[in-house]
Amino acid sequence: MLAPSYQKLKDILSESIDPKRILINPLLTLAYGTDASFYRLIPKIVILAHNEFEVIEIIKEAKKLDIALTFRAAGTSLSGQAISDSVLVVATHGWKSFELLENNQKIKLEPGIIGARANTFLAPHGLKIGPDPASIGAAMIGGIVANNASGMCCGTAQNSYQTIADIRIVLNDGTILDTADAESVADFKKHKTALIQEIESLRDTIKNDETLYHFIKNKFKIKNTTGYSINALVDYQDPIDIIKHLMVGSEGTLAFISNVTFKTVIDEKFKSCSLLIFNTIQDACNATILLKSAPVAAVELLDRESIRSVEFDPDAPEYFRTLPESACALLVECRDNDLDNMLLKQLKVRLEIESIPTYSEYEFTSNPKQYYFNWKARKGLLPTVGGLRKNGTSVIIEDVAFPLPHLAEACLALKDLFKKYEYQDAVLFGHALEGNLHFVFSQDFSNQNEVDRYEKLMAELADLVVNRFNGSLKAEHGTGRNMAPFVEKEWGTAAYEIMKRIKNIFDPNNKINPDVLINPDPKAHLKNLKPMPETHAIVDKCMECGFCEPHCVSEGLTLSPRQRIVIAREISRLEESKEDPERLAAIRKDVTYQLDETCATDGLCALACPVYIDTGKFVKEWRANELNSGNKKVAAYIGSHMAGTTAILRVGLKMVSFFHSILGTNIMTALSNGFHFITFGKVPKWIPEMPKGANKINTK
Template sequence: MPPVDYAALTRDLAAVVPPARIHTDPLRALAYGTDASFYRVTPKIVAVAESEAEVSALIAACRSAGAPVTFRAAGTSLSGQAVTDSVLVVLGEGFCGFAYDETEQVVRLGPALVGGEANRRLLPFQRKIGPDPASIATAKIGGIAANNASGMCCGVGQNSYHTLAGLRVMLPDGAVLDTSDAKTMATFRATHKKLLDGLAALSAEIRADAALTARIAEKYRRKNTTGYAINALIDFSDPVDMLTHLMIGSEGTLGFLSRVDYRTVPDYADKASAFVVFEDLEKACRAVTALKATPVEAVELLDRAALESVKTKKGMPVNVDALGPDAAALLIEARAPDAHDLRAKISAIVAAIDAADTLNGVAFSHDPAETARYWDMRKGTFPAVGGKRPAGTTVIIEDVAFPVERLAEATMDLRALMDAHGYREAIVFGHALEGNLHFVFAQGFDTPAEVQRYAGFMEAVAELVVGKYDGSLKAEHGTGRNMAPFVEREWGRAATDVMRRVKKLLDPENLFNPGVVLNDDSEIHLKNLKPMPAVTPLIDACIECGFCEPQCPSKGLTLSPRQRIASSREMRRLRCDSPNAPELAAMERDYLYAGDTTCAACSLCSTVCPLDIDVGRYTRSLRAERRGPVAKTIAAAAAQHFGVVTTLARAGLAVGAAAEAVVGTAALKAVSGAANKVLGTPQWSAAMPRRARPAPALETGEGIPALFFESCASRTMGPAKGDESEPLASVAARVFARAGYRMIVPEEGDDLCCGQSFDTKGFPEAANAKARELAERLSHGGAPVPVVFDASPCAARMKAFSGPQFQPMDLVEFLRGKIAPNLTFVRVKDPIAVHATCTLRKAGLAPALLELAGLCAEQVVVPPGVTCCGFAGDKGFYTPELNDHALRHLPEALPDACHDGYSSNRTCEIGLSSHSGRRYRSILHLVDEASR
């Protein structure tokens, strides 16, 4: 075939998808092309699709141009199944559909909906989807189904294949099959009779071959995602059912899943877990075999190295250092619809384990906090290895399955194999009940010798798993590129030929994701290996898993934390290898906006990162590196004369309000918006604050002393137009007095600042100078007095400067812990909205905010899908598109009867008010109203 004209194809695609969602520049192509695997293949074109009509048009254009197409959901796959050097179609939010049929207990899901979000919406029905991959908080339905992902509890019986109720799929020829629509089904049967007859003929051939039929049935009794799900050809008689189930685990090579329907499974509230330690692996695996016959929900195996990797994590119930070199542990979970059934299940489980084989007995915990720590510890094994690997290496997690009855022998063989190939720090853990083991090790690909070491090891693994144990080379992570060369090794010629014929029937032009699942290149798993150059210790540990992405306010607008790290690594590589490359200059130029300007630096990514990597901190460090002497001098001067800065800011708000009164809100918003794009000046909005009124004078009187410090934002920015709320300090004084506290306000506070705004802009010296000055001014000479900060970011920052005479507290922390117990509340009737700031989330105070709101209001609304508001200090004024993007779903998430919202940071409240059409104020106002 002639080479693809990608320039012409780009023009064609831009005619069917808005050009803003077509990316060909080096930065975004690399960023969007990055997934969780250890392969680096950069697409020529990235297209973000928001509808099935767009996907259909994209496929047609690519088919006409002869350009292969790969579909991407969350990019959490580990085996290289979602990377391409052609056209990458990324699924946008238009594919986040959700509909639940409570009668049939079937849920219909869009492929771009996150699995964890699907379960959150099913929670009121006490149901969930069957698959439960460890990445469910990030992985999306399209990827979960396309990889037949399973997990710790779902086993084989509750994976996508076995809980599939139907789907809507688009084939490479553009045809659509919707199993829920009789008309579409009839049309498809008529137009694709040849295809369906071909599947029926394949099925008949297999059924005529007793040995092949038995082979397929046996292979799928255990976890297996190597190759296509050809068990569909013997499990069903209707070719349509065969086709739909072949799509499961096909990794986007046979069709595009635009909707997946699952039969939901019970989500039992009653559960308990036990962490049982054994002297050696053999005894642990013997217990697994015994547990197979019990009503157990999950059994996770951790070998001695895995225990070592997480021995310091909170929740480890044993002293790992005291264990012998061969020790192993099982994490066991039982679930039931009620406490009585749970007790019965636990009794059966305990009876199946020989207590003499254990080192700590079999004790189940019903405490949700304790059991959550057990499971967090188990989930931490993979990243623990990733975080400790040498700089410049990648972390690889392989995934195999053995017959359960031979698990002990196989595990020890696997351990010996890793030691023999120099992977002595590798760990083994997995879903023991299914014989499914994961082994994790660090691997460098920077020298031919290292690549060959990996190649030799993979060959040995294949020989062990298939040759000795007839197991699965891929149990749940998908074939991808990683195991494609070994499909025939595992399945044999006859079964693999069936798979090739399936691909030919459904995708005769090899248009969808070629080279994945089936590949004739015996070394494809050794090509396009992802470089991992060291950049800075702040991000070098990143394994590019993508777990951070759902928390990021700029994901989808520009870059996510993972994409920022991947881009930084590539730019570092180019600086070393090709410093004059034009793509380097382009990437560095574009990164200033996409990677820096639009990064909120909120650090929420660190709260879900398994390695605690803080990309916000990394961004702030980049900003600091770029600040020259002149900028630092200006920042220092601003810090020294901060009172002048706040005075000018109040004057600016007064001028803006006067202009608004003359020309109107809409006109001023339009003019300021245009100026923002050209000059970078602030953009006006209807929620823009008026100049703040002065705080009340120093309070005197009776009660326990507490110092109240208003942030510079609160001192500068008063309520918006039409909001007659009192100054916050006045409200605080009243609430404090009501609870028996005497409020103190620092005198001459305009000069004082915690330094947060300087720090986020890359001036750490000025920031720290202001923080130290503030700590000194607010220190109390006698008995320590709590210093209450109205803004959560200021409180969190100042806690780093606390001391015996300076005890900073977050307003939410103070209200919940000190004020609320001394007040009587009458809940407000109307629903109220609550927004936990990034700082509250990071500090673990979000529950305190919700508890406080629950004391004050009968109905508390926490809008789903809203994480960081994206205002990011003052970026809501200067980079309003970040705030717009972060809060794009806020209005639809609030009920009409909800008129007020509450938070704990003034600038966040401005952005929330602007985008919701509601009044957002400090939580202090709500406490005041409900306690009068």
């Protein structure tokens, strides 16, 4: 039962929003409340907002009732920034509009558009958006901007912060600011004078503090998404420009993003890549430093453990399995709109690193199969490694950045840290050209000793990154709940106070995605950890990344593959623990339709899944297990008497068609609905489109 304030919010919003899109069902709030992180909060209400008018209504009414809101799109973020135990507002369906502007030099996008889909709009013009995260096939524009996503090839030059042209936002009181609309800007300046003045005051405070000014400038010379994008306060003078860029990387804590206009970038016609194997990680890092001045589009590092995670992929080359333990790979990409120029770039790469020996000879390839495998292996590393973890454990990904000259030393220091805390399965990979490293390992949160081990690792990691290497604790995945307790450690008191003032300017009551990015709790990263109980061998390796969701035909009608797995896991957990039988019964009540009956079981999800999890196959087994002995006998009888069964059905369809011709559509519909009702759904509804029975096919 909802608390009175939440019930009142639901009742009020139901007058302007379809009540079917205001969800309080325990199954649906859990399903929609899940993201790709290893944290879990279950919202009291999930609202599937379809337009800006609805968002404004939600914001205004929630503010009156002092209720916190969290905005979310795809839910592929990894640091716990897209979950809520209050009201979750999902902006996916209904937020798909786009517009090409200024001869395709800009593109306006709503937050529910998948990044890869945006690129399909631009591909005919030889263009794309700047950010290219590994999750671009599932991540949506709202999250890409809110997290200042970057990725493989865009570095810091073409990330969301650098390529944003305009933004339309809704503030915590329902006020709209559209930076592309001169009238909107003028109106905002007129009615939000105090806010503008506070932004200008922040700008001037930093400008007048030379030490802080240069500290901020230096921090953003490498990738950094720890805390707010306070580089906006040194990069820009105009308060509207500052606000626009503060929204990038704000993780939904300052305002709702209604649309974003990106400056488009060239998508080169000719592409090639090569997987360079080096004898040691030091050699690979030294080569990366040399490649910084070479004409490369991307340089991705994969340590030996990363390579091992994909060595049994059907398309992986055999030599992967025999590489020495010290080996390390660089995936190097060259691109150009002219084929000869691309080949020249390949030659320059060879010349640039010829002083560093490689383990084996290498060649650049544009062969679609090999090119695709190389990038699939890299982009799918997180979920692939997650799929290799021990059942019942969570997959953890950390995302740090170091000044490039320290990359080799930092890699070795991280590996020493893994050994110290016995994370034997940790893998290291990342965007080497930017000094941006990801490391992934499995973590058991089911007992306190394991949680304590993780806590010690994180504390020492923070010391290593901040104090030893002057790096970034979050380079591109966003601060979220995961790194919020360490923001002040990285930035220092003066810069952290600036960030707290930013939050207070836009959200003084701390009701817009609270506890994300700014969180006074030093142990926030150790709370609300997601349970990952063993459920079924087919789905136990799922890390809930969400890559499957765009390919599911029932997503939006009921559940996606990820959501089906989430529900199955919760049922397993509740059945095993016996902790909340009422909640289990409530979820069980709706599971047949939501999880089972509406799954097409076509296996499309497996094609998108980096570890080939076929949720459809799992649902088929679920169905079989749910059948009682009587159902199974009927199914077996039908299966062994198919000719007779189809004959009866042909006659039945002909009879239905006959009665329709006599009774007419209206009476036939009424009778059908009546039979469907009194048989509790066992007799299916008739519809006018139902076909007549066909004649028997003669196979002789």
